[in-house]
Amino acid sequence: MRDISDDMRERLRAASVIFAERGFDGTTIEALSETTEVPSSTLYYYFTGKEEILTFLLGDWLERTSAGVENAICGEGSAKERLAAVVTAQLDAMAKDPATCQVLLAELGRIDRLPHVAEAVRAAFHAPVAKLLADGIAYDHFRVVDIENATSMLYGAVIITGLHHVISSHGAVPAFDSTAVADSVMDLVLTGLERV
Amino acid sequence: MRDISDDMRERLRAASVIFAERGFDGTTIEALSETTEVPSSTLYYYFTGKEEILTFLLGDWLERTSAGVENAICGEGSAKERLAAVVTAQLDAMAKDPATCQVLLAELGRIDRLPHVAEAVRAAFHAPVAKLLADGIAYDHFRVVDIENATSMLYGAVIITGLHHVISSHGAVPAFDSTAVADSVMDLVLTGLERV
DNA sequence: TCATACTTTGGAATGAGATTACAACATAGC
């Protein structure tokens, strides 16, 4: 993949919407070319193929997401407060770029086969949660739970809830109120369903 | 789609494994034909195409899953106990047929475009959870939470945790101990992270 | 200003694979 100019990066954003609407293999290079107003020969000049375009879009989004999450994880506050900040940052990234995050989740299987993207997902979604759970347990703010399972659960809860709101929003941007959803998620995660 | 004999149904199961390994569009009809030992012309006699084969496999699995879940939801016990039974049934279905459930989650985007499958997923995974949450709140066994979000969260927690174990198990059947994972999931969902 | 290197783009060629068409053969039930 060659260096992508800012102009090109800008035009390519529209490609996420097409991928989200039609799925990866329902999307032809021709459709991407028309939507982005970049001729298909030019697309092939920059990218080795359709999959690399997808990789670029997801990588770009995940990089921005990671930046927000890093920021949240490094902040002040208890593990609990930082976990809330991380979840908010993740949901905020989803709300702000619903098309790309929808593609990411629609193509989970393919992503497993794209090591660069898989690693970026881990860095933006898994790792921060695992770290904060471990911190919270170590400092006695959280109960002792199975970190492996709890990490998967929290990851799943966040992305599926975000996806639900993305799909319900029919393309609005931002797709939902990330703070409100994050509050709802953290409420259940911290306190649980059961009455005390 | 024509009626599928039991013999054919049996052979087709192997197709899930190929779909899981290679993804939907990485899988050629030829590969399915070799794996299932059903000639490709015969596959086209029964199905309109590759996507209908996928629909059949997922529908078959979801039907079995729904049966188990229905059973759990109708049983004795409080909303809490029945919720645990539902989660166990869902995870058990995943553990017993890891390939099919992996395909389901790998192709989430495509499934959105297959109304029959989307509806079956709702029936097997969403609806039972939503109902039990509502019941539990109505009978004062659960705190009052936003049911829409809580349903998505629990659904996400279950499928992503199940998927994690499926992938970690590298094809073993059953892929994991569904009761143990369900206990872990229910512990967090009921009690939350926070120390009391 | 020119030469060189890189960028952009159109259009034709190639090739893989999905799907269809069709014909031959098998088999079950009547």
Next chain:
DNA sequence: GCTATGTTGTAATCTCATTCCAAAGTATGA
């Protein structure tokens, strides 16, 4: 045996993705 239905091989089509190539454009430094 007769007919409808199931089974399968082969050839023909069609839709893309991808590759090739050549003609312009453009920036840049000598």
